[in-house]
Amino acid sequence: MxxxxxxxxxxxxxxxxxxxxxxxxxxxxxxxxxxxxxxxxxxxxxxxxxxxxxxxxxxxxxxxxxxxxxxxxxxxxxxxxxxxxxxxxGQATHIENFGTVVCAGGGVGVAPMLPIVQALKAAGNRVIAVLAGRSKELIILEKEMRESADEVIIMTDDGSYGRKGLVTEGVEEVIKREKVDKCFAIGPAIMMKFVCLLTKKYEIPTDVSLNTIMVDGTGMCGACRITIGGKTKFVCVDGPEFDGHQVDFDEMLKRMGAFKSIEREEMHKLEE
Ligand code: FES
Incomplete structure (x- = not known):
C-alpha cells in the first residue's frame, strides 16, 4: 500500500x-x-x-x-x-551529449518528458522543449520546463495560449532554424506518429515513449506487444522508449483502438 x-x-x-x-x-x-x-x-x-x-x-x-x-x-x-x-x-532513457535536442511533449506526455529534459541538460545538451495541448488549460508543467530547458515553445490547437498550431509545426520551425541532432517525442500515439514522419524527412533520430496497454509488466502476457523494425517487442521490458522511425504506429493505434469499446462499457457500468 x-x-x-x-x-x-x-x-x-x-x-x-x-x-x-x-x-x-x-x-x-x-x-x-x-x-x-x-x-x-x-x-x-x-x-x-x-x-x-x-x-x-x-x-x-x-x-x-x-x-x-x-x-x-x-x-x-x-x-x-x-x-x-x-x-x-522498463529501460531507462538513453542519454548522452547529442548536441541540440528537441523534446516534443503532447498533453500529459509533458510529464514523462520533464525528467528526460533535465537529464539531457545535465549531459550538456542544448534542449528545446515544444509543449503542445488542445488548449491553454491542457499545457502542464510549463514553469518546470522553463527552469529545465534552454527554450520552451508552446503550441495550442485553438490558439488560446502560445502559438496556434500542432506540435509538428513547432518542431519543424526549430529544424528549419537550426541544426537539430536528436528528437524525443512523448504524447498520444497519433502525435508521436506525426512527429516521427516529420523527423524522418529531415533524418533526425527520434526516440518515442510508448503508452500501450499493459497487464503484468514482465514480458509474459503479451498485452504490450508492438512491432519495431519488423520485429515483435514488448513495451514493458524492451521499452517504453524505442526508435520512433522503426515503430509500426498504425498497428499500435489499431490495437489500442480495439480496447476502446471494452473501456467504454466499463465506464458506463461505473456511471450506472
Ligand atoms: Fe505483459 Fe508487457 S505488459 S508483456
Whole structure:
C-alpha cells in the first residue's frame, strides 16, 4: 500500500499525485515507469514517473482521467492509499551529449518528458522543449520546463495560449532554424506518429515513449506487444522508449483502438 502525500489538480481531468514509494524514488531513472493498481481487482495501469524525491521518499505521477482505472485513481485523495505501485520498470532513457535536442511533449506526455529534459541538460545538451495541448488549460508543467530547458515553445490547437498550431509545426520551425541532432517525442500515439514522419524527412533520430496497454509488466502476457523494425517487442521490458522511425504506429493505434469499446462499457457500468 502506498500513501498519497499530495494531490494537485492540473486541469479538468489531469492530476498530479505525489506518492510514498522510497525504494522506487531512490532507484528510478528518466524513462522508467511504474504499474499502479487501485483495488484488489483493479486493472494494472502503466504510468511514467514524472519526478522523484529520494530524500522525501516520494515519486510524482501525472494522471489523466481517460478510462475506468485512471478515474478510480484520480478519485483518491491526499492521505488515501493506492493498492500497489510496482517499479521502477522498463529501460531507462538513453542519454548522452547529442548536441541540440528537441523534446516534443503532447498533453500529459509533458510529464514523462520533464525528467528526460533535465537529464539531457545535465549531459550538456542544448534542449528545446515544444509543449503542445488542445488548449491553454491542457499545457502542464510549463514553469518546470522553463527552469529545465534552454527554450520552451508552446503550441495550442485553438490558439488560446502560445502559438496556434500542432506540435509538428513547432518542431519543424526549430529544424528549419537550426541544426537539430536528436528528437524525443512523448504524447498520444497519433502525435508521436506525426512527429516521427516529420523527423524522418529531415533524418533526425527520434526516440518515442510508448503508452500501450499493459497487464503484468514482465514480458509474459503479451498485452504490450508492438512491432519495431519488423520485429515483435514488448513495451514493458524492451521499452517504453524505442526508435520512433522503426515503430509500426498504425498497428499500435489499431490495437489500442480495439480496447476502446471494452473501456467504454466499463465506464458506463461505473456511471450506472
Ligand atoms: Fe505483459 Fe508487457 S505488459 S508483456
Amino acid at each position: 502506498n500513501k498519497i502525500i499530495s494531490k494537485e489538480h492540473f486541469s479538468e481531468k489531469v492530476f498530479k499525485l505525489e506518492i510514498e514509494a522510497p525504494l522506487i524514488a531512490r532507484s528510478r531513472k528518466a524513462g522508467h515507469f511504474v504499474i499502479v493498481r487501485v483495488g484488489e481487482k483493479g486493472e494494472r495501469m502503466p504510468l511514467t514517473i514524472a519526478a522523484a524525491d529520494a530524500v522525501r521518499g516520494t515519486i510524482t505521477l501525472v494522471v489523466q482521467e481517460v478510462g475506468l482505472s485512471s478515474t478510480r485513481l484520480c478519485e483518491l485523495n491526499e492521505g488515501d492509499y493506492i493498492t500497489d505501485v510496482v517499479g521502477p520498470l
